[in-house]
Amino acid sequence: MCGIIGYIGEKNCVPILINGLKRLEYRGYDSAGISIINNGNTCIVKNKGKVSALEEKVSLMKLNAVLGIGHTRWATHGIPNEINAHPHSNEDNTLFLIHNGIIENYQTIKKGLKQIGYSFRSETDSEVLVMLIDSFLKKNYPLTKAVQLALSEVEGTYGIAVIYKDEPDKIVVARKGSPLVVGLGENENFIASDVSAILAHTKQIVYLDDGELAVITKNGFLVKTILDIEIEKEVHEISMSLDEIDKGGYSHFMLKEIMEQTESVTNSMRGRLLLEDGDAKLGGLANVIDKLVNSNRIIISACGTSWHAGLVGEYMFEQYARIQTEVEYASEFRYRNPIITNEDTVILISQSGETADTLAALREAKSRGALVLGICNVVGSTIARESNAGVYIHAGSEIGVASTKAFTSQLIVLALITLLIARKKSLSAAEGKELVEAMQELPDKISHILKLNDTIEQLAEEFKDSKNFLYLGRGYNFPAALEGALKLKEISYIHAEGYPAAEMKHGPIALIDEKMPVVFIATKDSTYEKVISNIEEVRARGGRIIAIASENDEEIDTLVDYSIKIPDTVEMLRPVLTSIPLQLLAYHIAVKKGLNVDQPRNLAKSVTVE
Ligand code: M6R
DSSP states (O other), rough: OOOOEEEEEEESSSHHHHHHHHHHHGOOOSEEEEEEEEEEEEEEEEEEEEHHHHHHHHHHHHHSSSSEEEEEOOSSOOSSSTTSSOOEEEETEEEEEEEOOOOHHHHHHHHHHHHHHHOOOOOOOOHHHHHHHHHTTTTTOOOOHHHHHHHOOOOEEEEEEEEEETTTTTTTEEBBBBBOEEEOSSSOEEEEEEGGGGGOOOEOOOOOOTTTTEEEETTEEOOOOOOEEEOOOEEEEEEOOOOOOOOEEEEGHHHHHHHHHHHHHHHTTTTTTETTTTOOGGGGGGGGHHHHTOOSSEEEEEOHHHHHHHHHHHHIIIIIIIEEEEEEHHHHHHHHHOOOOOTEEEEEEESSSSOOOHHHHHHHHHHHTTTEEEESSSTTOHHHHSSSEEEEOOOOOOSSSSSHHHHHHHHHHHHHHHHHHHHHOOOHHHHHHHHHHHHHHHHHHHHHHHHHHHHHHHHHHTTOOOOOEEEEOOOOHHHHHHHHHHHHHHHOOOOEEEGGGGGGGTTTGGOSSOOOEEEEEOOSSSTTHHHHHHHHHHTTOEEEEEEEEEETGGGGGTTOSSEEEEEEOOOGGHHHHHHHHHHHHHHHHHHHOOOOOSSSSSSSSOOOOO
16 A cells, blocks of 8 residues: 655655665555655656656656655545655645545535635645645744644544755655554654665664654654654664565565565564474463463455465464354454444554554453454554564565465465464373474475475466356365465456355256366365365356365376375464465466466455445
């Protein structure tokens, strides 16, 4: 979703802004722009399309300035074009604003501003905000106060950065619902919507919280509430490295991230498995473990891929921890007045830790007294910070819009939590040890699966022109089927549906003909025979079958058109393995169709609006 960067210091900010915007491209965007202020001169440059086009435009202009802001826009109000792109400015181009989020009452504010003579160039909600701030500047309020007064009239969400020609010594930023960080340097400071934009310059980060406003100067920063109460903020030293956000020789971030899963899964388990005790150790849950173990009910809430991980978690928690578990789309949970008590635990799963719906679900659960746990990847993210306790998945930066390694690491953390609870309940040390051993064997098994890359690429050639796909699985592999279908549709734009295999005959079977590829997850587990019956049903109707099967299963080859053989593991951990060939299949189909795998159309990496 939209990205923000800003610089104040002694260097030319233009390359810093452009390179920062390039780092934010992975979030998804459709237009970009910068504005700068230097020695009383101002300039704004914007365009529809890629940051590289903006860079070309800017390089011809030979700009130089020590203060500037830049933005990548993901359209909400108004089509992607140059006028709707950010920054937005006041009429005389002295005040510039970039905005992430949605101003819900912008029509009302716009009407009021029109009545006092303001006119508007764009269709955006964001332009209203710059004009509103301008209206307070015209009443002789200083910039910070004008921003505070404007924001007190605003309903909705925002991460904003504002610069003003008459106060060129500062950037004013504010946050409600959209992430913002301040990066600290020597005689220079930065602001960004996520640290990757400024990681090349600093690792000293201050995370802003909702309702906070910061004034950033060359040599310092001051944080206040929108109501002007000063706040002390902690400076965090982040450990993320630049290598993590580079492609490392791969053609796409998505492929790099798929290939990294041997390592990312290892990192998610590192120091957390106790082989001899057949147990897990999760420092982040130490203070809440009794409450968690004695929960009446666990509710997992998330969106997209993280929701699929939650479904696997439901199977795990109910099978081993014997705690009733429900999985809810965060977007539904937040608005349906859910019944939650202080005996419930609500687990929010989010790679980014910034997804607006998941964050709202967290706040809803917290306000109703539940124990709230976060399973996040991005360290210091809002969901991680607002949870009562939690566990980081430590998958490393995930840049590709299609989530891959975060999914398998989320499953690892859910398995660790399962083990931790189950061992405090009825799971014996010997049973726990079997699970621990199975987890420790996963990295080698993942390496083995990743070696199938070339075979899966050939399969992709065969199926790249298909118009629809069905993905079917049962038990733990049902969520893996959903995830396989989501991967394919989001990057290849092929319509794909995931179903529990047995559910097929209640409707989707009507779609089966010789043009319909059906991907079965048919590993040798407790539902294997049933899945084979479902395969027979598809075969009888001429469907083309691809099976993700166990490596020792030769029989299945007599029933399916293609099989991808993978190592077995305990049932609970199967989706960690079965999801990987499906990620590769989706990836190669999209590449063969010539699509932009890392930045698929209309999608954003982190969905920070409702
Ligand atoms: O950052 P989150 O895990 O909260 O994101 C949730 C979804 O937006 C995300 O998983 C989305 O579905 C991905 N594009 C899936 O690949």
